[in-house]
Every structure is written in structure tokens, then in C-alpha cells.
Amino acid sequence: MNFEYTEKTKALIQRVQDFMDVYIYPLEQEVNAFYADPGNLWTVHPKIEALKAQARQAGLWNLFLPKDYGALSPGLTNLEYAPLAELMGRVKWASEIFNCSAPDTGNMEVLARYGNAAQQAQWLQPLLAGTIRSAFLMTEPDVASSDATNVQTAIVADGDDYVINGKKWWSSGAMHPHCKVAILMGKTDFGAQRHVQQSMILVPMDTPGLKVVRPLSVFGFLDSPEGHAEIHLDNVRVPKSNLLQEEGSGFAIAQGRLGPGRIHHCMRLIGAAQRSLELMCERVATRVAFGRTLQDFSSIRQDIARSRCEIEQTRLLVLAAADKMDRHGNKVAKDLIAMIKIVTPAMTQAVVDRAIQAHGGMGVSADTPLAGYWVYARTMRLADGPDEVHMHQLGRDTVKHWTR
Numbered sequence: 001m002n003f004e005y006t007e008k009t010k011a012l013i014q015r016v017q018d019f020m021d022v023y024i025y026p027l028e029q030e031v032n033a034f035y036a037d038p039g040n041l042w043t044v045h046p047k048i049e050a051l052k053a054q055a056r057q058a059g060l061w062n063l064f065l066p067k068d069y070g071a072l073s074p075g076l077t078n079l080e081y082a083p084l085a086e087l088m089g090r091v092k093w094a095s096e097i098f099n100c101s102a103p104d105t106g107n108m109e110v111l112a113r114y115g116n117a118a119q120q121a122q123w124l125q126p127l128l129a130g131t132i133r134s135a136f137l138m139t140e141p142d143v144a145s146s147d148a149t150n151v152q153t154a155i156v157a158d159g160d161d162y163v164i165n166g167k168k169w170w171s172s173g174a175m176h177p178h179c180k181v182a183i184l185m186g187k188t189d190f191g192a193q194r195h196v197q198q199s200m201i202l203v204p205m206d207t208p209g210l211k212v213v214r215p216l217s218v219f220g221f222l223d224s225p226e227g228h229a230e231i232h233l234d235n236v237r238v239p240k241s242n243l244l245q246e247e248g249s250g251f252a253i254a255q256g257r258l259g260p261g262r263i264h265h266c267m268r269l270i271g272a273a274q275r276s277l278e279l280m281c282e283r284v285a286t287r288v289a290f291g292r293t294l295q296d297f298s299s300i301r302q303d304i305a306r307s308r309c310e311i312e313q314t315r316l317l318v319l320a321a322a323d324k325m326d327r328h329g330n331k332v333a334k335d336l337i338a339m340i341k342i343v344t345p346a347m348t349q350a351v352v353d354r355a356i357q358a359h360g361g362m363g364v365s366a367d368t369p370l371a372g373y374w375v376y377a378r379t380m381r382l383a384d385g386p387d388e389v390h391m392h393q394l395g396r397d398t399v400k401h402w403t404r
């Protein structure tokens, strides 16, 4: 494995970096303050769409979509995309500017991989153009959804339609004013073998019977404008042509979706960890306590050294996973994807926590991005599969490997 960035990647890193320096960092505090203001809930900051147009114009658009999608994709491998996603992860809302934000990236991959021509024309094209946003509805309040076979939402055939009934929550992005479609996982056959009961279906957000009941808060943050919604579906009727692939393929599609989604989160989290370390270094280089700058205390140096080691270890593991996905496919890379999903959010949480500590009270305020990073890292230990589920599967597969 050679993780030296190619000339092409180095040039793209420079271009994303320049874009961030010129357009994104200078707006960071203004946009964060706008989204934190309860008066602006579920409203997009007025400069966001213009910035997206600029990024698109600059060719820094949809960089996440791997090159096996031909004309749809800008042609990067996961390995080439990794350092770019890392840069985007340094600012909470930067990924959206490059049309590379969750949950749209995972949903676009699903539509690119499993959608038919009509579904792609109706939903993938506007998502790729960044004119609409989307949500992914799998988790349910009434069942342990870390086991996706538990979902209870019913998708029942009725003439040319399916009728959907159930409850979903933690539907990230569903509060966004531009969210127009959800990919929903439910059951078409409750009596079938456990992994073929599920199907995925496209549900336009304005379908009668789909009710956004409330936004959920995360440690008190509403994450406007995307939000995380609780949604009730009461006799929601959509045409049969909205089904992705055939009945019973939902679980397999979910597995396919979550691999790329997970690695993208890990790449962004490394950006958050890296920037936390940089902010910590800047802070301790000048702040004086008990007659010394903080950097001269051994405990602070150890925190910095430990953080640097952990970030680099994790970055290399993520690159190894990206490389395996590129060369052997997502399925073969599943153990590495589980490893990075276990390691990266926990590493980021620890690094951010040290940076918060070194900043004193300022660290938990909104004057730095640290509090937001901490919340992101902590919640990523649950979202896209809790830590224990990945460890359970990785442990099981590791024993199987060495005892076969």
C-alpha cells in the first residue's frame, strides 16, 4: 500500500484548501451563529446557495461519488477523496457546499447503484445538482434499530401502489426546507427469512400521511437546518415504481449504503480531530498559568503527543479501508470499515475532549468549533451502527477466520 498522495490528489487538496480559506473559514462563525439562533430554525443561511454554485463552478462538486459510476462521477477513488473529505470535516457545514454531505451522499450512492433510470432521473439528478436534499428513514422509536431486521414499518402492496404505515425517528436532514425525498426501509414480507423481509422505497416528503412530528435535539442542539426528525407514516401511498430493486432486497441495499456512508463520516471526523489538535496547540502556545505557558506543562505535552499519534494511526487505517474498497469492493473491505467505525469516532471524541480541556471554559462555548465536534463524534458512536454492534460482528468474524 502506498498512501503518498498522487499529483492529482495534491492539486485537489490545494484547491479545496484554497476554497475553504477564501470562502468558508471567514464565514464559519457567522453561519454557526445564524444556525444557533432559534429565530432562524430550519432556514438556510442566505449565502449557502451562492457558495454551492461557486464550488460547482470550480469543479469541486460531488467529489465523494466513486469513479465506478462513470459519467455521474467526477472520477475520484475513495483513497483520493479521503483527504478532501478530511478538509471538509473541519467546518460543520462545509461538506454541503461541495455537495458531499450526509445523508445525501449515501442516498445518492444508493440511487446510483440500485435506482432504475426513471428513479435516477426524478431524484438522483436533482440530488447531484444540489437543488434538493434527502433523508434516510431506517431507525424506529419502538424497536432496537441497531438490529435492522427489527424494523416494523409495513410496506403493503395494494393495486399499483404500496401503502406504508409505521414510525421513524432520527431521520437526519428531514427538517431541511429543501428535503424532498426519503429512502425508507420497511417490511414487505413479515413471514420471509429474516434478511429478506425488508424493502427500500422512495417516499416524497409531501406525500399525504407522512407527518413530521417533531425535531429531536442532540445534547440540546437541534442541528438546524438539517435536523433529526421523528416521522409518522399513516397510510402513506406511493406507486409501486418507487420500490428500489425488488421486494426483499432492502437489507442488502442497507449494507451497501452504510459502507461508503461510514467511511465518509470517518474521513470528516479525522478533519475535526486534526483541527482540534491545531487549535489546542495555538491555545497552549500563548496561554500563561502559574508563570508558564500551558505548553510547558508535561500533561499538556502528553495530551498533544497522544492526540497526534492517535490521529495519524486512525488516518492510516481509514486510508487502508479506502484502498481496500477501491481495489476489492465494499464487501471485501467490510472488516476494515468496521474497524474504522469503531476507532474513529472514539478517537475524535478523546482528542476533542483534550482540546476542550486545554481551552478551559472557552472550550465548551460556541466561540470555537470544539463543542460541535464533540457532539458529532459522540453521536457517531451510535449513528450508522453503535460501537458494540461493529465490535460484535468484527469479533465474530475474526474468531471465524482463525478457526475455519
Ligand SMILES: Cc1cc2nc3c(=O)[nH]c(=O)nc-3n(C[C@H](O)[C@H](O)[C@H](O)COP(=O)(O)OP(=O)(O)OC[C@H]3O[C@@H](n4cnc5c(N)ncnc54)[C@H](O)[C@@H]3O)c2cc1C
Pocket: 103, 135, 136, 137, 138, 139, 140, 143, 144, 145, 146, 147, 169, 170, 171, 172, 173, 218, 228, 379, 382, 383, 384, 385, 386, 388, 389, 392
Ligand atoms: C445524531 C444521530 C443521527 C442519526 N441519523 C439517522 C438517520 O439519518 N437515519 C436513520 O435511520 N437512523 C439514524 N440514526 C439512528 C442510529 O442509527 C440508531 O440510533 C442506532 O442504529 C442505534 O439504534 P437504537 O437507537 O434503536 O438503539 P438500540 O438498538 O436500542 O441499541 C441501544 C444500545 O444497545 C447496545 N447494543 C446493541 N447491540 C449490541 C450488541 N450486539 N452488543 C452489545 N451491545 C449492543 C449499544 O450500546 C446500543 O447503543 C441517528 C442517530 C443519531 C444519534
